[in-house]
Amino acid sequence: MANIMIRQADNGGLVFYLPKRDLEASIQSIEFDSPEKWGGELKLDNGGAYYIDPIARPPRLPISLRAKRLGAAED
């Protein structure tokens, strides 16, 4: 588990940020994206994938969450 932050990108998409490793990547897909259920598996454009427990869609970004890495570590 690691602390991550999700913020709105200038182009409208979402950006994933992992402070511990200073890793910034855009989120290509998010498993659940409805007002009641938001989160699940996040696919990043650097090939990595993370899982966050689904929550109600946050009213404001950025938000810090706990995430689990799926698969091997990417650079």
Next chain:
Amino acid sequence: MAVLTREETEALIAEVLEVYPDKAKKDRAKHLAVNDQSVEQSKKCITSNRKSLPGVMTIRGCAYAGSKGVVWGPIKDMIHISHGPVGCGQYSRAGRRNYYVGTTGVDSFGTMNFTSDFQEKDIVFGGDKKLAKLIEEIEQLFPLHKGISVQSECPIGLIGDDIEAVSKKASAAIDKPVVPVRCEGFRGVSQSLGHHIANDTIRDWVLDKRDGKAYDSTPYDVAIIGDYNIGGDAWASRILLEEMGLRVVAQWSGDGTIAEMMNTPKVKLNLLHCYRSMNYISRHMEEKYGIPWMEYNFFGPTKIIESLRKIADFFDDSIREKCEQVIARYQPMMDEIIAKYKPRLQGKKVMLYVGGLRPRHVIGAYEDLGMEVVGTGYEFAHNDDYDRTIKEMGNATLLYDDITGFEFEEFVKRIKPDMVGSGIKEKYIFQKMGIPLRQMHSWDYSGPYHGYDGFAIFARDMDIALSNPVWHNMTPPWKKAEPEAAQKAA
């Protein structure tokens, strides 16, 4: 266009790597790349933020340097204790040229060195008592200081001192913030982790101390984040923002104060110049206080105009209007400078190797003068920095991360730039090779280089470096005379 083609640059990298043993070669190869603007993600072509190879000459600093030297050091009304042996603080004292106004030793302490001067007995028995006593003395001798930060040097982490406990106690006793910073030099691979640690301690110990207190804010409050006022940079930036109607509440941290930092959560927009060293706190303020941040670039008129407009777009029409007026007012001055220097500098090639934001930010300023950056690299960047660099650099130019002394010399020998922009350690090596070098860390004791006023100085400095008559006298007279003498003999 770059001086070399893509294939030639690749061949050059391969050739330079040839001397290394296999393992080192494999490692270093990942840090050198030929720029390709079509690549979206830098990690596909270049690796960064890794431990330097043992045995090579690297130009990096340590985490203490990142925290004490870069982020905390310039906060002028605080006293920053270099906690540990005397050397770390003394050899880096006042070397960074972060200008400030104030009376040194009375209400400002920027260029002074405070250290706990560890001796053998402190290592053996621990230095906590000494630290407590030191803080007491500071309070007596410099009663006008506004707070203290304890910057740990390597031994503190090794002997396991509890600086947090001492700081808390001392803070209660003197009724001023005392911030313990765990920035021991051995943490992380470069000064970059020191920036991060420093940002985190500001977040935990300083930033929220005035939350909920009344504050006279205006809709035009902004903070300058990540400008260290080298040679007056932040001042040259600040006046532009003020001329366009914004109110600059805080300068982080060049010529800054701890009160400014505590007031920053009240601003409407954070303007981030050095992304590498202060993106952390900007991200935090965005999440906690909903303050948006934007990166801007105040090097050279093209980028300044772009940035000013982007900043103005966050505000209403009155600001946008004034922004255009500012741009129009400075345009004649810029035209004059470019008319004067561009013909002298046109087509000159530059190689850069610096840290933080400069390897990409100054490219625009060089281009405004008709010069071309043919190679650039960072000491301590991360992938997100290279993501931002790839688009700024021309195709087939050279990118190098944490370059070693050997590689840098070889690249310069082959690419033969007209000028190198790097630091003092590189300066005389390249000047002896006959290539002018401008220090791009400290602006070579000149500056400011930010803003319109800064560009005037930048252009002049580049010209005096390149046009110095000494570069025509690189061949000693006895060597010059040789062909003639040989002819006579024949």
